[in-house]
Amino acid sequence: MSHSPPLPQASWSPPPPGDGSPKLRLATVWLAGCSGCHMAFLDLDEELFELAKRVDIVYSPLASDVKVYPEAVDVALVEGAVANSDNLALARSLRRRTGLVVSFGDCAISANVPGLRNLLGAPGAGSGGSAAAVLERGYVELADSQPGYPRAPGILPELLERVLPLHAVIPVDLWLPGCxxxxxxxxxxxxxxxxxxxxxxxxxxxxxxx
Amino acid sequence: MASIGTPTQRGCSGAVAGDREAITRLIQLQGDDPAALIEVLHQLQQIEGYLAARSLHQVARQLRLPLSRVYGVASFYHLFRRTPPPVHCCAVCLGTACFVNGALELLAVLELRLAQQARAGGWVLERMGCLGACGSGPVLRLDQGLAIRVRLAPAPKLDAQLEAIGLPPLGRATAR
Amino acid sequence: MSKPAPARLRCCDASACRNAGGLALRQALLAARAAAGLQPTSLAIGAVGCLRLCGRGPLVAADGPGGSRLWGGLSPEQAALLVAAAWVDADPPLALASPQASPPASPPTPVPPASAPLASSSDPLASYRLDLSHPFFSLQQPVVLEHCGLIDPDCLDQALAHGAYSQLRRCVRQLTPEAVRQEVRRSGLRGRGGAGYPTGLKWDTVALQPPGPRLVVANGDEGDPGAFMDRTVLESDPHRLLEGLAIAAWAVGAERGYVYVRAEYPLAIARLRRALDQISQRGGFGVAFTGTPWPLRLELRVGAGAYVCGEETALLQSIEGGRGTPRPRPPYPAQRGLGGAPTLINNVETLAAIPPILRQGGDWYAAIGAGNQASADKPASGATTATLGSRGTKVFSLSGAVVHTGVVEVPLGMPLRTVVETMGGGVVGGAPVKAVQTGGPSGGCIPAALLDTALDYEAMASLGSMLGSGGMVVLGPHTAMPELARYFMGFCVEESCGKCLPCRAGTVQLAALLDRFVAGQAEAADLDRLEALCAMVKATSLCGLGQSAPNPVLATLRHFRPEYLAACREEPRWA
Amino acid sequence: MGVITLSVNGAAVAVPSGATLLAACRSAGIALPTLCYLEGLSPVGACRLCLVELEGAGRPLAACVSEAAEGMVLRTDTPQLVNFRRMGVELFFAEGNHVCAICVANGCCELQDVAVAVGMDHSRFPYRYPQRSVDASHPLFSLDPNRCILCTRCVRACDELEGAHVWDVAERGSHCRIVAGLDQPWAEVEACTSCGQCVDACPTGALFRKDDTNVTSHPQRQRAALLQEARQRHSWRNQGPPPP
Incomplete structure (x- = not known):
């Protein structure tokens, strides 16, 4: 039952403790989520100092200003569901460049709260999508003034028809549930x-x- | 013919609907026996065309059954209707033999065709389990009649065939 | 019969021929007879049950001096021609076929199509003439169906003239219940509904329960798509079923019973109702047929569209007026059934086999399947042909892409190829047979390479299929196997009662997985997922519906795996 | 009353005759996961989580509805069973709309507990997102069918304990749902006595008290067993939890 597509080989082997050894190249990724998982990461508090000695954060909304997902990442903690075209592109590219991908929190694992929009505009299960319905709801039905769809091709990412858990679009190695x-x-x-x-x-x- | 309702029972709908006494009598004929619930529902549907909530209420009372139990049974069996029957019904048999002979393709054609006709003619398209006419598939049930060997064919030929068996003709706007 | 009988036209009045316009044809024949100035005494025209070749209906058989002849597909306009043909050949009148002889008694002679013109081209009905010496007819061995097509199903007197209820009378007057059960045990009869449980053993289990009331139930909820064997019996010879059920009641000590028929069979229901009315008009089973005050009461219960009610515990729920949801077994209905009483549930075909078994003896019946074992062994190459536990005859309904569709009753152990190719004529248009689907949504697919497999319980099971209730759908080269599997899974999704999780939710997920294969969008991992979920649903579902729902997938995977692999994308989606 | 001895995962267990396999396993200290089973209600064997393998039997048995017999050899922990159970829990999560993060029963939910017990870290089956509507018509309680797993514990509690039979299952297959009366708003069903036993029996957050939050939610799942016990003893004083 496991995902069978070949996974990229990790370049990383465990660093021995102590100074001077190569550090773990860690990315944290924020897809369609509330950033709560990242906040929980910050709840590591003083452990963060210990971690900093052995981990390089190479990509993260928290501790890195890198805009492009780097190569040869050892571990990625991916928060959030896959809800739009940007999420999907980032998920695919991080999969190619990462040894071990962790679905980090309920949204990445089950689509969770972002996935609730899948209940819109999808009569019956399994078919249709909610993209148009959620835009209609958010930008037209519930608009206080100037109802209209947001249209900015190339600037705003397009919504996917359905919000998906991460493992529905790329192979995932590990799941860490919790919300x-x-x-x-x-x-x-x-x-x-x-x-x-x-x-x-x-x-x-x-x-x-x- | 047996005194049971068929899924596309029509024509008698509304004739005696709401006749509480008729329902009382038919349940009495079954000896007010809770085990006769399904038979009672069949006869009720024959009288009223479908199982209206008010009538189900009466059935539950008289058979001394919980309401939810009666509803559970009425909604379990495919042949019971809980809404008034459509004016016209076209049901496609999806038995294995009909499937092998192209029933799904036929269904797709009819879906398109009746989607255009639904508002005008009151036609509803349904799927049916095996009708047992496996030697003559694909089979359609049109209201009470049966159309057999409805072979798939190119559009004009199939359209003519479908019209010949009683489906509404295609309007000008939709004719190919 | 010594008294000369009139020539007779037998018009099939079972539902397939009715659907094809049989009623109008019969009306036209009656009118044509009157127009020709003939009397019913010289040319009888009557409705009968199934004449077998359902795909060529409406069927009409004529009994005349030259034997029996059969026509199919005639329109009412041709009635006068048919009356003339029947009348001319029927002079001088000939005795009716005797009750025990099957309509075609000639030896098997392979004649290519059943509709090959036999008479000279000057015969205007020549192209409608069906060859009764064709293997489709000649290889049949009617036991259950022995009176189907000979008697008017609505006429009790005709049934009685053909020996109906004589075995019931004999049982009640002369045999102990134990003696009856012993005869059934000797016959080797197994349940014809699909599971193949030994009938005699089931009867014993019910009979030997602690003292108290017992019930009998005939299961006529024939729901497998592509199966119409029980309908044939019910529509053609309802008294045969009632006699079998009454004998079962005697053998297990029951005084009440039910016949449960699916509502989709209105004609069968009407005929059973009439048959039961006829019996009560004559004072019930005891007075009418046994000369004793035996108080047997049989009632009809009609389903309302639920395949799962063919499962015996769901059937009992439905008889009691509830949702047809199965319950765990044990206790088996034979131990605790309707109202908590031991209840014998047998399939219609099983019960319909009982009267001839008692008439001819269990050994006679057991010899039918066994006799065929030797002949079945020879043509088979590599296929299992053991028929240890498969005795007697079985009715199959042949449909799908086959040339001759209809009902056949053949000895168990006959190779599948004989039924599909020799009798059924292979695939329409001469294309090769791709596979044969047996056993409906619980069954599997036998690929063409294994067509020499014997039709018996064990051989079919060893191929991952099952003999099942007898539905046999022939598949031509155009049927894609993932689509077929998806079709059956969709059926199980629709028909799952929803009580247990694996069947309710597992079939939905299986259908979604199969959708990916049908769309050619599957990934290699989906195949693993499919197989793992099939194993789970099969092993953990509560009743037979869920337990067998994965069978069509597993069977097609087993024999047609390349079709699934071809539906998988080579590149993973994310790459 | 006779005693039956059997083997569970290699350990010998003695139970009174008539005991279920579930009772036998639990008396051996084995925590078989269950969802549709509730002590004090008639068992239905529907969730298929308490499956055990019986030596010599063709397929696994639901322990809650199978009677123990002398000399049985049972296993509850084979790789196959572990795998089947986890798949079962995944199917439960995928067929409804189970969003723990926004559920009143988060932290006191049997489905959530079972998911932990079987080690479910994600569902391999896609979520179905069925559309179901909430019934909040009752003044005290609400029904959120999104969280319903169709265990029918509410149906049985209402019928067998309270005798009101407000609830039943309607429809069929994946369309199955719990209905009150003739598919009416709960508050309109006269038979309801507002006893709350359905709420106490619910293993998830499908039936809940309106004033519950996920901090205060505390259904009394022992109540069915207490009532059954009281009826047997004809003693209605609360004598604490029933004997294990």
Missing amino acids: PPPAPRILALLQALLRGERPVQLGAAELQFG
């Missing part, structure tokens, strides 16, 4: 990665949604 995942779970995951555990086995208690 958001509590900081101790995030820490446990990162520590396991730093110990060189692959695949990482998360305990059942680490898997609670919500």
